[in-house]
Amino acid sequence: MQHFNEEKTLIVIGGGAAGFFCAVNAARLAPKLKVIILEKSSKVLAKVKVSGGGRCNVTHHCFDVNELIKKYPRGKNFLKKELFQFTPKDTVEWFERRGIALKTEADGRMFPVTNSSQSIIDCLLQEATKYKVHLRLYSSVQKIFKDENKWIVDLGMEKLQADFICVACGGFPKLQQFDWLQNLQHKIDPPVPSLFTFNIPGNSVTSLMGVSVQRAQVKVLGTKLNEEGPLMITHWGMSGPVVLRLSAWGARTLAEQNYHYKIHVNWLPDFKEHTLREEWNFIRNKHAAQKMNDKNPFELPKRLWQYFLEKAEIPLEMFWSKLPSKQQNKLIQILIADEYEVHGKTTFKEEFVTCGGIALNEIDAQTMQSKLHENLFFAGEILDVDGITGGFNFQHAWASGWVAAKNIVIKAD
Ligand SMILES: Cc1cc2nc3c(=O)[nH]c(=O)nc-3n(C[C@H](O)[C@H](O)[C@H](O)COP(=O)(O)OP(=O)(O)OC[C@H]3O[C@@H](n4cnc5c(N)ncnc54)[C@H](O)[C@@H]3O)c2cc1C
Incomplete structure (x- = not known):
């Protein structure tokens, strides 16, 4: 010894x-x-x-x-x-x-x-x-x-x-x-x-590259993965702490799915669909005399708000008071459960x-x-x-x- x-x-x-x-x-x-x-x-x-x-x-x-x-x-x-x-x-x-x-x-x-x-x-x-x-x-x-x-x-x-x-x-x-x-x-x-960003190829959201929100909730459909935090739109898809956290927690699950899955983004995480609907008439009446493009009641970045209006097929010049119920439903859906198809990942360089x-x-x-x-x-x-x-x-x-x-x-x- x-x-x-x-x-x-x-x-x-x-x-x-x-x-x-x-x-x-x-x-x-x-x-x-x-x-x-x-x-x-x-x-x-x-x-x-x-x-x-x-x-x-x-x-x-x-x-x-x-x-x-x-x-x-x-x-x-x-x-x-x-x-x-x-x-x-x-x-x-x-x-x-x-x-x-x-x-x-x-x-x-x-x-x-x-x-x-x-x-x-x-x-x-x-x-x-x-x-x-x-x-x-x-x-x-x-x-x-x-x-x-x-x-x-x-x-x-x-x-x-x-x-x-x-x-x-x-x-x-x-x-x-x-x-x-x-x-x-x-x-x-x-x-x-672990720690990668989501690729969303061919989706028009990438035209908003550089736009970010302080809080968004992102869910990976068909899994329990669900995180909230800052989100950034990049030229290839989505990034930011909320995405990186999801990639870390879901490292195995997302690899098993070959990095191909759907996500729902709630751009207004303080709301669920029914609470936003409850609030909607109040918002609508309050801004009735304003054009939808001019009045974004949720303090979302202007480019993002415009993108949502276009996605919901709402003319930018439309007045809040004139919003038809079909487009209204579409906009609510986009704000609360905006669906994207993720295909691939990009390693986070930081x-x-x-x-x-x-x-x-x-x-x-x-x-x-x-x-x-x-x-x-x-x-x-x-x-x-x-x-x-x-x-x-x-x-x-x-x-x-x-x-x-x-x-x-x-x-x-
Ligand atoms: C770009 C980047 C930025 C990061 N920033 C942060 C940050 O700010 N904060 C944070 O907490 N984490 C950060 N991380 C993660 C963090 O760097 C790692 O978790 C950490 O460095 C791991 O340390 P380690 O000593 O275990 O491994 P490493 O730092 O990878 O060191 C292992 C070493 O072993 C050597 N080696 C491997 N095989 C052999 C062998 N057979 N024989 C001899 N030598 C061998 C390698 O060459 C290497 O030098 C970052 C990672 C990267 C890539």
Whole structure:
């Protein structure tokens, strides 16, 4: 049995947010542990660099874990155990203690006050230097396996030995990309994209590109998927937080439907059809002497209102008092349950994540250790965890990396 004062080695596979957080925390907490990060590409922390439009949405100002876990479509029970150990407040304090202050925007997203993801990268790199973490670029791990008590990491031309492994290689969009991990016999939930926008090809609504509303309710027909929030019309279909949230919650369902389904948009989410009908006569009488195009009583964007009038075959010059009941019904229907056929998706460039990965029931959420193999840990997006936009994905990366580090250090002692 090896003693702690004999050097033990931790190899972290992947130089992303989760891998770095595991490596720098383990190296700091266990100065005698040799920590190596293996990164297959020429750069570490590449996603951190581009994240949040170059500003890095580090975490979310949601310090209540029971609320926080509601932002993750998959893995709630697992996340609860993980995130209680390292909350967004811990993330804020961790970076602040290292001179990186974070600020909160109106919607709760937290960014470095510098507005630059480079501050986060510099902080993690300085920490790695300070605690002597060995960084190896162009080191693509081909396979990992156990040889007696040691882990062997196969880099193709070279094999390295380790006491502990933390797999933090991020999410992979294709199942074959998990092949190098197959021999570990962990179940892999097949990957599908999360956080994408809806394509509505050939629909005239796309002529309104750039128009947005602060609140719309969108339902995917034939499913329970139903969200409310800001919606934006793009030149290919619909986007905005409400669509992204639906894509995250419905990642699997929508993939099964091959991204072909119908949606209903309620442009007036404060109303249901019957409540709008109840209100309608009042609205109509109030604006009787005005032209429909001139008086939009719902404060919808002008171009959108005109589009609805045209869709309901209502001449723009028509007076409210003269609106025939057929067109009136059509307009009410459009306002409350405007139907669109979605065909295809577009990946959201600001924040793309994969749904799927290493199945959570084979990982101990208290430690991030594999339940199948001792001294094998996982952190970050490789796990079947993904959050909606807003800093939740990085929060999982920091928290899982930290939990893995803490438990590796305990075991190394
Ligand atoms: C454009 C974009 C913007 C985003 N913005 C935000 C944001 O603002 N806020 C937020 O919360 N989330 C954001 N996300 C999501 C977030 O970036 C990820 O969830 C997070 O980076 C996952 O961290 P990770 O360390 O698990 O994986 P990654 O960051 O993907 O890192 C994994 C690393 O492992 C390496 N690797 C893979 N396989 C091997 C191998 N076999 N051997 C060696 N190395 C390997 C990869 O090259 C990579 O460097 C964004 C994502 C994208 C794509």
